[in-house]
Amino acid sequence: MSKRISLADIAKSLGVSKTLVSLVLNGKGDKYGINQQTQKKVLAKAKELNYIPNVLAQGFRTGKTKTIGLIVSDITNQFYSRIARRIEDYAWAQGYSVIICSSDESIEKEINRIKLLQSRKVDGLIISSSQQNPDWFNQFRSANFPHVLIDRCFKDADSPCVTVDNVAGAQMGAKHFLEQGIKDIALLSITPEHISTISERTSGFLSALAEAKINIPAEWRLKIAFSNIESEVEQKLTELYKSGSMPKAIFALNNNLTSHCLLALRKLNISIPNDIALIGFDDMLYFGFTQPSISAVSQPVEEIGERAFDLILKQINGEVIPESERFVRLPVNLIIRESSTKPQ
Incomplete structure (x- = not known):
């Protein structure tokens, strides 16, 4: 098996610092005044060497894994698969991956999947819940854990939610x-x-x-x-x-x-x-x-996915969602x- 290419390898091949390479690859070159020619060289060398970011290492440094969990009742249902695809497209554009689970309308299985995804250190959860009460999601709110309910909402919950009329x-x-x-x-x-x-x-x-x-x-x-x-x-x-x-x-x-x-x-x-x-x-x-x-x-299936991802990303980025934007009910x-x- 060939050696995994590291930031140090790219830096050595270009005769620059590892910190400079990291800043460029993380999209912070302009912010730190790195000239465009140097940024282009770094990006080209990373592509040439087939550099693959170490997501786990990044997660340790930033506290984020760039992954989002998605739990639906049944991913084979086209309603949910279309939503999942839209969320995945938006996630990819923002550098995120999506882990998708089905609960099969089982509360026990849903809770198991929530615990599993949290153990994988996902940055947030998008959930179509089968639960009878919002207790789990109230805990998420108290802990400021990013999450969005889709399709199904609770009357007594303050969780962000995207549903239809x-x-x-x-x-x-x-x-x-x-x-x-x-x-x-x-x-x-x-x-x-x-x-x-x-x-x-x-x-x-x-x-x-x-x-x-x-x-x-x-x-x-x-x-x-x-x-x-x-x-x-x-x-x-x-x-x-x-x-x-x-x-x-x-x-x-x-x-x-x-x-x-x-x-x-x-x-x-x-x-x-x-x-x-x-x-x-x-x-x-x-x-x-x-x-x-x-x-x-x-x-509006695609819009459900779009609005849900927008809400989860804002929470991950530490933005405060106004009360007026927390609950989204789309027309049919x-x-x-x-x-x-x-x-x-």
């Missing part, structure tokens, strides 16, 4: 059904129901129906376990179909529910939208290409496609 998005879906003259509507939810996204979407949807004096019967409020989405969606819809108690529309509270609902209805030979209309919360690329195309509440919009037209 879930209530308004669900109300859009409900009102669209009503505008189509559809009143027999099922709500497809997922565990854990205590998380803010699910509770807010549920309350928004039900409040819009309540304004129209419509109540959803218990058998049409379908709760699906996160750990068993595909089979439970198919099982519950099959049971409704066999009972002769199918609704005229379904509102699914996230993209996985929408996708598996679509598959289950096809297996039952139920026509969308002729037999039943469908709207999902959180748009997916392929929803525009399916037959029929699927109506969905679209979230309903994309109306073929699946939500009035059934014939």
Whole structure:
């Protein structure tokens, strides 16, 4: 194995001090009056010798590892993978790396991942939490540990958070059904129901129906376990179909529910939208290409990642985030496609 190139090697080859090389490679050449020609020589030599910074050593000197931890419920969910990619892009541009973990909606696993990432000395955490209370994040605030909650927030926490207007998005879906003259509507939810996204979407949807004096019967409020989405969606819809108690529309509270609902209805030979209309919360690329195309509440996924990284970087750099900028709630919009037209 070839010898790892050090700052001393670069300095020796150029006949300059190790301190000068360090200042240039850390972007501080202008600040300390190092002329541009010398800076260019240092950068060129570092590239020529294939110099790779020793992040651990830098961490000991600066107290920072230039890494950020990202915890989401399921990185295979396109909603989270798109956010993760945007965060990773912004992190890379700022010289940071991102360690990504999935919690699988397990509070125990989430806490384990938090401890693991802190043991790796990450400079901050971005988390889509499954926890029922904000205790962990209140501790972060007390310790001034940089962190940002994404997607899911807590009413009683002062942690920086980036989310969307879930209530308004669900109300859009409900009102669209009503505008189509559809009143027999099922709500497809997922565990854990205590998380803010699910509770807010549920309350928004039900409040819009309540304004129209419509109540959803218990058998049409379908709760699906996160750990068993595909089979439970198919099982519950099959049971409704066999009972002769199918609704005229379904509102699914996230993209996985929408996708598996679509598959289950096809297996039952139920026509969308002729037999039943469908709207999902959180748009997916392929929803525009399916037959029929699927109506969905679209979230500004890339902006969630962008705003979250901005908030975490400000904290890492010691900036005080004004109270007015601590909580970010982004707007959503309903994309109306073929699946939500009035059934014939």
